[in-house]
Amino acid sequence: MMGGFGFLMMILLVVIVVAVVVMLTRRASGFGPERQERRRKALDILDERYARGEIDADEYQRRRADLER
Numbered sequence: 001m002m003g004g005f006g007f008l009m010m011i012l013l014v015v016i017v018v019a020v021v022v023m024l025t026r027r028a029s030g031f032g033p034e035r036q037e038r039r040r041k042a043l044d045i046l047d048e049r050y051a052r053g054e055i056d057a058d059e060y061q062r063r064r065a066d067l068e069r
Helices: 004-029 033-051 057-067
Strands: none
Touching: 033 057
């Protein structure tokens, strides 16, 4: 039978495996800081294009709504 230390090690192993699975799932699904940073960069570029007059207000609103989904 396992002693107290063996049982704690098994719990630690399960916690580590669950944490790795959660981290990989979030990364693969596009959630997390990387996606937020990419979205922020896209919104910044859109803001700049609107400020320079490259796109009109309707196009700006449509594209912003697409990016915020």
